[in-house]
Amino acid sequence: MQVDTPQVLFKNRHLGRPATLAEYRAGGGYEALAATIGKRTPAEVLQLVLDADLRGRGGAGFPAGRKWQGVPTDHVGTRYVVVNTDEMEPGTFKDRILVNADPHLVIEGIVLCAYSIGASEGVFFIRPSYEGDAELIEQECRVAREHGYLGNNILGSDFSFDLHVHRSAGRYICGEASAQIKAISGLRPNPRKGGPRTAVKGLWDCPTIVNNLETLANLPGIVRNGPAWFKALARSATGSGTKLYSVSGQVARPGCYELPIGVTIREIIFEHAGGMAPGKTFKTVIPGGASTPFLPEALLDLEMDFDPMRAAGQRFGTASLMVFDQGTCLVGATLSLMEFFARESCGWCTPCREGIPAIRELLRRIEGGQGTEEHIQMLTDLLPVLDKAYCAFAPGAAEPVRGLLTHFMNEVNAHIVQKRCPFGNPPPTLRGKACGTRPIQFGPTPCPEDQCPI
Numbered sequence: 001m002q003v004d005t006p007q008v009l010f011k012n013r014h015l016g017r018p019a020t021l022a023e024y025r026a027g028g029g030y031e032a033l034a035a036t037i038g039k040r041t042p043a044e045v046l047q048l049v050l051d052a053d054l055r056g057r058g059g060a061g062f063p064a065g066r067k068w069q070g071v072p073t074d075h076v077g078t079r080y081v082v083v084n085t086d087e088m089e090p091g092t093f094k095d096r097i098l099v100n101a102d103p104h105l106v107i108e109g110i111v112l113c114a115y116s117i118g119a120s121e122g123v124f125f126i127r128p129s130y131e132g133d134a135e136l137i138e139q140e141c142r143v144a145r146e147h148g149y150l151g152n153n154i155l156g157s158d159f160s161f162d163l164h165v166h167r168s169a170g171r172y173i174c175g176e177a178s179a180q181i182k183a184i185s186g187l188r189p190n191p192r193k194g195g196p197r198t199a200v201k202g203l204w205d206c207p208t209i210v211n212n213l214e215t216l217a218n219l220p221g222i223v224r225n226g227p228a229w230f231k232a233l234a235r236s237a238t239g240s241g242t243k244l245y246s247v248s249g250q251v252a253r254p255g256c257y258e259l260p261i262g263v264t265i266r267e268i269i270f271e272h273a274g275g276m277a278p279g280k281t282f283k284t285v286i287p288g289g290a291s292t293p294f295l296p297e298a299l300l301d302l303e304m305d306f307d308p309m310r311a312a313g314q315r316f317g318t319a320s321l322m323v324f325d326q327g328t329c330l331v332g333a334t335l336s337l338m339e340f341f342a343r344e345s346c347g348w349c350t351p352c353r354e355g356i357p358a359i360r361e362l363l364r365r366i367e368g369g370q371g372t373e374e375h376i377q378m379l380t381d382l383l384p385v386l387d388k389a390y391c392a393f394a395p396g397a398a399e400p401v402r403g404l405l406t407h408f409m410n411e412v413n414a415h416i417v418q419k420r421c422p423f424g425n426p427p428p429t430l431r432g433k434a435c436g437t438r439p440i441q442f443g444p445t446p447c448p449e450d451q452c453p454i
C-alpha cells in the first residue's frame with residue numbers, strides 16, 4: 001500500500017490489532033484531553049473545531065462545530081453525545097476498522113466533544129453485526145475509567161462523563177440521526193422532521209449531539225495540533241483533514257485507506273487500491289456509498305471533497321468507493337441496491353414505501369428482458385417522487401438509478417432491444433416468492449397470483 005499521507009486516524013493500524021492504552025499514550029494519546037480539561041473552556045474547544053472546519057464524516061458533511069453551537073448553553077439537566085457507529089450503508093466499512101485500530105482515539109474524541117457541549121452521558125450506537133467491536137469498546141471504556149479518562153471527575157476535574165454501548169436492532173434507518181434517537185429510546189425508529197433540532201431536543205427530550213464515529217476521532221488531533229494543521233492535511237482548497245476511504249469492488253487491493261480530503265478518485269482507485277483487478281477494465285464507480293450515483297470515467301479526476309463533488313452533481317457521502325468493471329451489468333447492480341433499499345425502507349411515508357419497490361419491479365423487468373420504453377419513462381417519472389419522501393433515505397436510494405439513467409442509458413436500452421441481460425445475468429424473480437412483497441401491477445402483464453406469497 002502506498003502511504004504518503006500522515007496517518008492520523010490510522011496511526012496505530014499497523015499493529016494489526018487494537019492499540020492498548022499504553023500504546024495510544026506512547027504516541028501522545030490523551031494529551032489533548034489533559035491539555036483541555038480544566039485548562040481550556042468548552043467554548044475554546046468549540047472554536048478550535050469551528051476553525052478547523054471539521055465536517056461530518058457520516059454522509060451529510062454538516063460542519064461539526066456549527067451543530068454543537070446549536071446546543072443551548074442554559075439547559076439545566078443532562079446533555080448527550082450519541083456516537084453513530086451504525087455503518088449500514090452498503091460499501092462503507094471504516095468505523096469498525098477505526099474502532100479496531102485505536103479504541104482510545106475514539107474514546108478521547110468522544111470525551112472532548114462531551115466536554116465542549118457539556119454532556120454528561122454518551123451512547124455508543126453500534127450495529128449488531130459489530131458485536132466484537134461493541135465488546136472491545138466496553139472493555140476499553142473500563143480501562144479508560146480506571147485511568148481517569150472517563151467516568152466521574154475526569155483527570156481530577158469537576159467534569160464527569162460516561163459512555164454506554166447501545167446495540168442496534170439492526171435496520172439501516174437506525175443510522176439516521178433522529179431515528180437513532182428514537183431507537184435508543186425504545187420507540188419505532190422512523191425519522192423525525194420539523195420541530196426543534198436534536199441539538200436542542202434529542203434523547204429523552206434533552207440536548208443531544210449525534211456525530212459519526214470518524215468525525216469524533218478527529219478531535220484529539222485538532223485539539224493537540226490546531227486547526228491550521230488539520231486544514232493543511234487536505235489537498236483541496238475547500239477541504240480539511242484526512243478521510244477514511246472504503247474501496248470495494250473490482251480493484252486489485254480493496255480496503256480502507258486514510259488519505260487527504262481532496263485526493264482524486266483516480267488516485268484512490270489506481271494508486272492506493274492498486275488499480276483494477278487482473279483482467280478487469282474500469283467502467284464506473286459509486287463514490288460515496290450506496291446512496292450516491294454512478295460516476296462516469298470522465299469525472300475520475302474529481303477531488304474527493306464535499307463541495308467539488310456537489311458542484312459536479314455527485315455526492316461525497318461516506319467516501320466509500322464501489323468500483324465496477326466493464327463486465328458488470330449496471331442494471332443488475334442498481335437492482336441489487338434497490339433490493340436493499342426496498343427492504344430497509346421504514347415504511348413511514350408513501351413515496352418511499354411504494355416508490356422504491358416500484359422502481360425495483362421496473363428494474364427487475366428490464367434486467368429480465370421484459371422491459372419496454374414505457375418502463376424507462378416510468379423510472380424517470382418515479383425519481384422526483386422519491387425526492388418528496390419524508391427523510392433523506394429515499395432521495396439517497398434514487399441516486400444510483402439517477403446515475404444509471406444519466407450516464408448508462410446505453411446499457412438500459414441494450415436490455416430492452418436484446419430482450420435479455422446483455423451481460424448474461426439470469427432473469428431476476430418477478431413478483432415471485434423471492435420478492436416477499438405484494439405484487440405491483442404495471443400495464444397489461446398479469447400478476448402470477450399463484451406465485452405471490454400474499
Ligand SMILES: Cc1cc2nc3c(=O)[nH]c(=O)nc-3n(C[C@H](O)[C@H](O)[C@H](O)COP(=O)(O)O)c2cc1C
Pocket residue numbers: 055056057058059060061062064084085086087088089172173174175176177178210211212213215216391392393
Ligand atoms: C438512511 C440514513 C442512514 C444513515 N446511516 C448513518 C450511519 O450509519 N452512520 C452515520 O454516521 N450517519 C448515518 N446517517 C447520517 C446521520 O443522519 C447523521 O447525519 C450523522 O450521523 C451525523 O454525524 P456527522 O455530522 O458526524 O456525519 C444516515 C442518514 C440516513 C438518511
Ligand code: SF4
Pocket residue numbers: 173190191344345346347348349350352353389390391392393394
Ligand atoms: S423516506 Fe423511507 S425511510 Fe424515510 S421516513 Fe419515508 S419511508 Fe421511512
